[in-house]
Amino acid sequence: MELAAYLPVLEKANARFADAAAQAVLAHGWQARVPCCPEWRLADLVRHVCEGQHFWAWVVRTRAQDPSSYVDPPRRADDELLGTLSARNAELETALRAADPHEPVWTWAPRKDVAFVLRRQAHEAVIHVVDVEQVIGDVRPIPPEVAMDGLDEWLEVVVPRLLPQGPPEGAHPVVFHAVDADAERTLFPGSRPFPIAALTGTAGDLLMAAWHRIPLDVVTVDGDGLQAAAMLGLVTFD
Numbered sequence: 001m002e003l004a005a006y007l008p009v010l011e012k013a014n015a016r017f018a019d020a021a022a023q024a025v026l027a028h029g030w031q032a033r034v035p036c037c038p039e040w041r042l043a044d045l046v047r048h049v050c051e052g053q054h055f056w057a058w059v060v061r062t063r064a065q066d067p068s069s070y071v072d073p074p075r076r077a078d079d080e081l082l083g084t085l086s087a088r089n090a091e092l093e094t095a096l097r098a099a100d101p102h103e104p105v106w107t108w109a110p111r112k113d114v115a116f117v118l119r120r121q122a123h124e125a126v127i128h129v130v131d132v133e134q135v136i137g138d139v140r141p142i143p144p145e146v147a148m149d150g151l152d153e154w155l156e157v158v159v160p161r162l163l164p165q166g167p168p169e170g171a172h173p174v175v176f177h178a179v180d181a182d183a184e185r186t187l188f189p190g191s192r193p194f195p196i197a198a199l200t201g202t203a204g205d206l207l208m209a210a211w212h213r214i215p216l217d218v219v220t221v222d223g224d225g226l227q228a229a230a231m232l233g234l235v236t237f238d
Contacts, residue, residue, distance in 0.1 A: 001149040003101050003115055006122040007093065009146055013125035014089040016140075017132055021046055022082060024135040030078040035134045036213045042135055046081045049128050053092040056117050060095040064106050092121060109157055120157065123150045130213050142204030144180045150207045151176060151185055159187070159235050172196035174231045176210070178203035187231060196231065197223030212236065 001009075021042070024032055030043040037045070054073055058064065076084045101115035109116055126142060127150075133139040142150070167188040173195040174187040181203045186195065187210075199206060201219030208214045209232065216229050 001145060006118045007096055010122040010125050011093055013129050017049065017125065017129045018085055018089065020132040020136055021085065024132060027136060032135050034131050036131060043078045043081060045128065045131055046085055050081065050084050050088045052124065053088040056121055057092040057095040059105050060099050060114055060117055063103060067106055109161065119153060123153050126150060127211050127213065130208055142207060144203045147203035147207045148178060148181045148183055151203065151210060154210050155185060155187065162235050167191040168234060171234065172227060172231055174199065174228050176206045178206055195223065197221055197225060197228035199228060
């Protein structure tokens with residue numbers, strides 16, 4: 001995707017998240033369980049999005065080179081969270097819209113510029129939309145071009161962050177074949193001569209499988225499904 005495409009993706013995801021969150025509150029209340037993250041309730045999910053977007057808006061707005069001076073905002077009561085979410089969405093979108101993507105800022109990755117934040121926050125928002133859509137039972141397809149870029153970002157950015165020393169001993173390649181994008185990507189390429197499995201599905205389903213938002217039986221698995229699941233399980237936030 002081109003740099004100019006990320007902000008519209010973020011804006012659309014933010015709007016969808018806010019709408020689905022409001023529906024979830026009305027239908028199920030703030031203590032509704034988030035199916036793909038069972039340790040989270042709806043309030044935890046919305047609070048997590050608010051806190052993350054506030055932090056990255058601060059990084060971009062201040063052109064921070066070090067996060068140590070960041071001050072956490074006050075914790076909001078559950079009934080204030082929808083209003084807080086709207087403010088945090090606007091804050092991040094405004095900061096990114098006003099910044100040159102090539103300006104240097106602190107990030108946790110080797111790439112340290114606004115463009116990194118723009119891409120990372122767009123895909124963060126897309127995945128959290130899936131989380132809240134699962135609460136209301138209305139998960140919408142992720143556009144193939146967005147999902148493929150998200151899968152690339154997962155492979156290029158997230159996997160190296162979680163496995164900085166590279167594939168662990170015993171790792172096997174897993175191939176992702178996106179039927180709606182006519183594209184293939186590989187987790188742990190070169191770790192073994194042949195992949196342990198190939199996963200075939202839409203780019204959106206493959207992205208959600210990589211982020212553990214759906215089980216592997218949603219996609220077609222050619223090969224050792226248990227080992228493929230184990231390989232994906234190596235790429236997991238604590």
